[in-house]
Amino acid sequence: MLTSWFVFCQINWTVTSKEKAQCKVKGKSIEECDNYIIMMHTLNDGRILVCGTKAFEPTCTHLMFEEGNVTMEDSFQSGRGKVPFDPNQNFASMMNGDTLYTAGSINFRGTVMSFQRHGKNYMRTEPIWSWLNGPKMISINFAEISKHSNNNEDDNVFLFLTELETEAQRSRLRLSRVARVCKSDLGGLRTLQRKWTSFLKARLDCPFGDEGSESLVQDVFFLQDENNVTDSIFYATFTLIPKPSSSCSQSAVCAYKLSDIQQVFRGNFMTFTDSGSWVRYTGTVFSPYPGSCINDEMRAKGVRTSKDLPDVTLLFVRNHPLMEKAVTPITGRPLLVRSTAQFSRIVVDKVTSLDGQQHIIMLIGNNSGWLQKVVWSDNDGGRIIEELQLFQDPQPIRFLQLSSRSGQLYSATRTAVAQLSVRDCSRYTSCDDCLIARDPYCGWDHLRGLCAAVAGASNSSMIQNLIDGDVEICPSFNLSKQITDIHLTVDVAQFLPCSPDTNLPVSWRFSGNILEPGPRHILLSQGLVLTPSSTDEGLYTCETVEVVKGREHRKAVIQYNVKMEVSEGGVNWIQAIVTYILASVCVVCVVIIIYVCWKQKTQNHVGSTSVSDASHEKPKIKAGSCNQENHTN
Known part of the structure; x- marks a missing residue:
């Protein structure tokens, strides 16, 4: 059963026992035979298009949301070709106006992958390996190029994906890609009928981790610039798939400027040779430039739609979808690199x-x-x-x-x-x-x-x-810090706790001066073990320390006013021994607590930290090393 919530209403869109039985006959598990929502998009008329896997029989319908109530239409349409049969399949979709774009598998076995535009002007990718080679679809984004174009160039639609490398024969290496088509692409008149005539793709580079490891895109967010769309930025997350010999597990964020992606798609093509490899194409490039989106210059030459393109140009596009250059991040390196969870x-x-x-x-x-x-x-x-x-x-x-x-x-x-x-x-x-x-x-x-x-x-x-x-x-504000009076005995160890609200590093001051560690002063992250002499009487201050752009900020957490006591008969050695043992046990307990907290990572908030300053030199790549998190302030 699938349940969708809107405010305090809910709609149940269930799978019947008959549908589930038929699904199980096809060899699917009970869990796979439920109804999983794969896609939801709001249409211009306010209805919500919703599609589910529905026991491996993809189905779509519409939801209506009015005055706090949700209703579902009684009519259903087949979702075949729109959403995958299998709820575990990678899938991407986007709604532009009332035009739906999808990318994913379109058959029961999940072996046929396609990037499509649905509706009156249906379009899809050519089903050949040079276009899509074992792809995993990530994200579809729309860029309104025409809004700020000097020559009224058609809008662009971008698909981000990973796929098996096509540049090397029999390679199992998976690469990140960005592909682009034109919004008004209508296919060819004879060649590439109902197929994209503007489909071009390029490698998406995000350099981090070991050389030879796979850097795979996981998600993309498009932040469109309101003043100039070509200055818009794609922010993408990547995870590193390390080589078998490496224990590296890293993630990164890379950013790409739209104009840089456009420049790559105006560059040189790759061509497939008789020897089974891809090399740079050095032959004649036809006019209009293959894969170009319609603009004023092309309209002036009689090419008003893709159906006006000559067959020789369309054949070239069909056989040369891959560009030579990779799209590189705006800083030349990731904005952020982390070795924690992906x-x-x-x-x-x-x-x-x-x-x-x-x-x-x-x-x-x-x-x-x-x-x-x-x-x-x-x-x-x-x-x-x-x-x-x-x-x-x-x-x-x-x-x-x-x-x-x-x-x-x-x-x-x-x-x-x-x-x-x-x-x-x-x-x-x-x-x-x-x-x-x-x-x-x-x-x-x-x-x-x-x-x-x-x-x-x-x-x-x-x-x-x-x-x-x-x-x-x-x-x-004249707010005095918390001052605790404490009476100590010479040569008897005492633990002075300090527990700040943040996980910032701490330091200690004694009578205004920075306290350095030594035999009588053991500095811990949760406090100070003080074994005082007769000259250690005074004010001890525990402070948090944070350095921001070279400026040191200190904040007092707690203060101890230490006073020394000496018994009339000298030091009570029994009391001293007992106090020392208790202090030692306290220190051990504190160390154990710190270790357990570190292992469990129970703290939900961290302080401000600068990571991977990407505006400077590129990261050095060291085989087998995950340490690329540069901390600056």
């Missing part, structure tokens, strides 16, 4: 700060149910400002969608859904914390005395510093 989904938001500047925030889901919130800038690179555990069970985040207007993020796994506000600033409890985090969503409201979302706020009541997190602009 990235799965990504959404990107463009946030305007109080000073009117725009900032890029990437929200990245992984295969363990966690979300990473990353701020990207040319100066700092990728700076992780928060990690959240959205789901307790370690399973991949399969769906991630952001409402920029409301600031709500929606995510889902196979078994659970979650909603959260990306503008929640309540975790920053002081002005110092609020500014040091340099979260573009947040600023310090000095009238209310709290960290709050800057969206819609008045500049007169809010302060924000995203350049270096300088806290000197914070209001001055």
